[in-house]
Amino acid sequence: MNEITVWLPWVGNLRLDEPPENLEFYVMKSFHNFTEGTAKVYEFEDKLRYLDNLRKSLHAGSTDEHVRRLVCKRVEHIMDEQDDFPDRKDFLCIEFMEHCFDEGFMPFHDTYYFGSKSGNEECLRSILRIIRTVVNYSEEEYEKLLEEE
Structure with missing residues (x-):
């Protein structure tokens, strides 16, 4: 199976078919840096822009x-x-x-097939983990995670 990657700002490419155990940490770090300097009132817009960039990365080509x-x-x-x-x-x-x-705006589930059922499930699971992490992101949670690292 081909290596399937996604590009996260300030982190780089991460494999979706074999994601790192601490994928959520990388996503939080990426999102934190992506939004650094942006007023808190724009948090929801930032989350949508970040997810748009995720989609663009997955559609790369x-x-x-x-x-x-x-x-x-x-x-x-x-x-x-x-x-x-x-x-x-x-x-x-x-x-x-x-x-x-x-x-250009096909739903995730209609757009992606990564070569094998097990590989596809892992990639889709990784995409979902990224989306969930961004949607639930809070600065407090990120700070707590940094202390643990």
Whole structure:
């Protein structure tokens, strides 16, 4: 199975298929540094921005490849449905652009398959641990964790 990683700000890449035991510590450290200097009133916005960055990291790859894949799927669909090769207008229409945009916001469970059932479960479990840690983050909890380290 391929090594599956996620990039955490101020920490770097971490493996999702074989996460460190103290994954929550790395996430808290990353989130703490990510929000350092931001007023407390923006905490919820920071959490959402952090999770958006997580999603971008998981979607990392060539946008060119993704667009090519969508265009190829569109060609196949039109050829299957209409028995005809698509025109240029089929790709310049709002419907296709909307489809491409929606593809960028696929839910986690529809987007990721990491190669094997056990590997996939571990990766998804790691993603969930990261999300849970960010959502439940508090400065007090982070300070307590630092004292233990």
